[in-house]
Amino acid sequence: MTAIFLSASVPRRDSEYYETAEPFLIQAAVRELVKAVINRHQLVWGGHPAITPMVWSICQDMDVEYSEAVVLYQSKYFQGQFPDENQHFNNVIYVDGVDGEREASLRAMRQAMLSRDDLVAAVFIGGMEGVVEEYRMFRELHPQAMVLAVPAPGGAARELVSRDPSMPAASDDDDIDFAALFRRDFEPHEDE
């Protein structure tokens, strides 16, 4: 099965992206993405305590096996801080930490996650400082894959659109019709 990399997080107060971020829209966009793709693609991402349970719930209600539909990457650097629900599912991939250093460990996790050869697309929603590196890595590893950054929820994803002229803007800053956006971009076409 093909997979989609999801980069979605909520900027913290100390992030430069905090001001533009709209947490409710980040949640809404992820919700519509999951509903649009979950029957056709696996979702690969690092999880978020406010969003992971929602993804799990949507899978349940759409009769999709969460453990098969979603792959969660976690860095062992954060051992002891993992959400409880990780224990209930066998869809978590733990990546070794590096030298006890946070940034190096995160980079190693991203490398493992983004090197997957089943990734056909990346979607960026909200997000903070790590997003730029994820975007760069994804582009290098999957030059032909689709990259979608959703500007309306703000955060680093909105910056990606304005910083990279080569990235087609999925929509404009005010477009909150996420259902239409994801179905348009991920719907199988007639010739597939």
Added chain:
Amino acid sequence: MAALYELAIMGGAAGTQAENVEDIVGEALSQFGLALGVDVAWHKNAAPFHPSTRRSAAALFFCAPGAPEANLDALLARGVPVVPVVASGPSSSATVPIALKPFNFLTYDDAGPERVAAALLECAGLLPRQRRVFLSYRREEARGAALQLFDELSARGFDIFLDTHGIPPAVDFQMVLWHRLCDCDVLLMLDTATYFESRWTAAEFGRALSKGISVLRVGWPNLTASPRTDTASSVDLSAAELDAGTGTLTSGALARICSQLEVVRSQSHAVRTLNLHSGVKQDVERIGGTVAGVGPRNAIYVQLPDKQNVVALPTVGVPTSTHLHDAATEGAEGNAAVIYDSVGVHPTWQTHLDWLGSQISTARLVKAHEVGWHLADWSAT
């Protein structure tokens, strides 16, 4: 605060019709503590009407000879609800623009400005019964503040459901309670020391978020929010805003919470209705049908590939027989549907809904993710 909703009068209103409607709308909104022209944008003689895509919007279209249609087609394509209003008289239907022909309309003299104003407000989600809030708190820790908020929000025209948590949690989130939550646009939670972890399991909270309900968290002084609430909107209370003895909030804190709730609710309403409508429209178009637009009561006017007309009423919460009755009233014989998001509906209630749907012939209950399937087979079922 930028306008939270946008309303417009388009077309050619006669005499003092527009002013009469404006007065009634203004009065209704003032009951909520909202000012027409400030909190709710008012576009009189809008030609064109360009509401923000981030806000719920609605328009009245007064049908009259020579009335400018302006960007009516674009608004209908976007899913902005338009309520056609006609004058009395035998030739009134001839004044209805082609784009609005499939729609139900109001006759001004019969309906009066009150019903016309109410129809407009309903389309934007601005009737009191549509402004539903689930107020959740821990009794031992926030009773005083909860009752204050109940009074304050009720006075502002919100329909509040009190979720008082003080007893050990039941094994399952009770069905009725869950459905009341699904009917609401906002979960207002008083986040006291032991509230969140004792009230919500990760699964239940994730479920609430999966329904698209927005969350306004009122953080008690010096408390750190659980990371599980990172996508919620927050009002963090300072120690000065809370009387430690009585547990009551200052009037400033109450005002702050109510104001933020209004913002959060308006955003939630806009996103939920837009995405629900968008899903229906895509499903209709995928099976070769067309959507004329959204009209009174937010009914979606659909034409199937075989030219049959269907009126679909999307409902954000859990449908009841009342929704079916409303749909039957909006549609003609047997061509009405209530569209609802079945994600999260308790299995027992789903069985009841399936039974209810089978008993009613004048309107059908359709799950949002099965719209295409149902419409494609409309004549056969």
